[in-house]
Amino acid sequence: MANAPLAISARFADPRSARCxxxxxxxxxxxxxxxxxxxxxxxxxxxxxxxxxxFVQMGGVEHFREQAARRKEEARKAEARELDRTACLxxxxxxxxAATILxxxxxRGGDPTPQQITAIEQTLSRTFGFQGELVERMxxxxxxxxxxxxxxxxxxxxxxxFKKRLTGSEQRELVDMVWEIARLDGPSPIQSAAIEAxxxxxxxxxxxxxx
Numbered sequence: 539m540a541n542a543p544l545a546i547s548a549r550f551a552d553p554r555s556a557r558c559x560x561x562x563x564x565x566x567x568x569x570x571x572x573x574x575x576x577x578x579x580x581x582x583x584x585x586x587x588x589x590x591x592x593f594v595q596m597g598g599v600e601h602f603r604e605q606a607a608r609r610k611e612e613a614r615k616a617e618a619r620e621l622d623r624t625a626c627l628x629x630x631x632x633x634x635x636a637a638t639i640l641x642x643x644x645x646r647g648g649d650p651t652p653q654q655i656t657a658i659e660q661t662l663s664r665t666f667g668f669q670g671e672l673v674e675r676m677x678x679x680x681x682x683x684x685x686x687x688x689x690x691x692x693x694x695x696x697x698x699x700f701k702k703r704l705t706g707s708e709q710r711e712l713v714d715m716v717w718e719i720a721r722l723d724g725p726s727p728i729q730s731a732a733i734e735a736x737x738x739x740x741x742x743x744x745x746x747x748x749x
Contacts, residue, residue: 626685627695633703634666636696637712638679640736641719643689644729654722661715689732697739709740 630636641658642650650658659676662668668675686692700709713736720729 623685623687624691624695626682627692630682630696630699633696633699633708633712634662634668635675635679635682636692636699637715638662638666638675639683639686639692640689640696640712640716642679642683643686643692644716644720644732646723646726646729648683648686648689650719651723654719657719657722665715690735693732693736693739697736700740704740706742709742713737713740713742 627639630639638658638661641654641661642648645651645654659672662672662675666675683692700712704712713733716733716736717725720733724730725733
């Protein structure tokens with residue numbers, strides 16, 4: 539035992555060896571004290587408790603309930619406004635009236651030219667058999683068309699009506715009618731895209747009709 543200090547002193551007789559040993563000791567990662575972990579857990583749990591206590595006491599739960607109720611009410615009002623805006627379109631029950639509205643809306647800007655109006659009236663008389671009520675049907679169709687935001691909106695609403703009430707050949711005839719009106723002032727890329735969308739909505743494959 540008496541020789542131990544001499545051995546250690548001899549081990550570090552070289553100053554460079556002593557420095558290396560000190561650096562080695564300093565580079566070893568310090569291990570957390572086992573007593574520190576429970577203390578950290580207690581601190582975290584205490585903080586979480588007070589945050590929850592503050593949240594409840596300051597009305598945090600009620601605030602979130604009010605926010606959820608407000609969002610639900612806003613969604614209900616938005617849906618009611620949408621139904622109100624499309625009420626006229628949804629009231630259409632005859633696919634011939636729906637087709638007339640689409641022919642009016644497919645015109646550029648939803649504003650048919652005199653030539654397009656004449657072509658639509660001829661379709662109503664010759665194809666739909668509305669000779670005796672042409673003026674009434676056209677007036678009604680123009681009123682409903684004026685309430686629509688766009689051709690696409692009306693086509694989306696009428697899609698179920700066309701699928702339920704028209705055969706496949708009648709659906710194709712409907713789309714051809716709309717194409718004929720569009721060709722009188724175009725068709726523009728927007729008109730072509732709208733009619734292709736109508737194809738898909740009524741369950742037909744894209745027609746690929748040329749412009």
